[in-house]
Amino acid sequence: MTKSIVVFSRQSIDTILRSAGTGSWRLVPNHARQCVVAICTRNAKHPKVEGPEPHHSAFLVGKIKDVVLSPRKADRYWIQFSEYARVNIPNVWKKGDRNPVRYTSLEDLGIDPSTLKWEPMPAASELPEMKSQMSSGVGALTLAEAKKGLALTFGVPAEAVEITIRG
DSSP states (O other): OOEEEEEEEOHHHHHHTTTTTTEOOOOOOOOTTTSEEEEEEOOTTTTTTOOOOOTTTTEEEEEEEEEEEEEESSEEEEEEEEEEEEEEETTOOOOTSSSEEEEETEEEEEEEEGGGOOEOOOOSSSSSHHHHSSSOOOOOOOHHHHOOOOHHHHOOOOGOOOHHHHH
């Protein structure tokens, strides 16, 4: 069984490729990190939908590289991909699911992993906040910025980071 996370996304393939993953999802990061792949399914009824794929269809499978705090929203997570495969599979998203994230397996979805044609994920170009957090230069930080950076490093919510300053 190939542990998988399925997301119900408004994002286009181009947006996912520019940002090297998908987000911002409310999920349990340790559960998501146990998954091998993420399957992006189309939410065509979202008012800001970007992609042309039919509602509920799977359009992209990404190999999960990491799950990190979202640079866009606190308490949300970004699923980073190392590789991706384009797919066109109708009705993968279960009608009536209320949460836009669910856990399953490729096999339960009827997807044969051996048929996927993997391509390397391009470097992120859309998320300057994420890239700047990975740079080696460090300047003055507020406590909130330091907590967010440490949370990103350790894969925990910012609220879980406690900072003690002795002087």
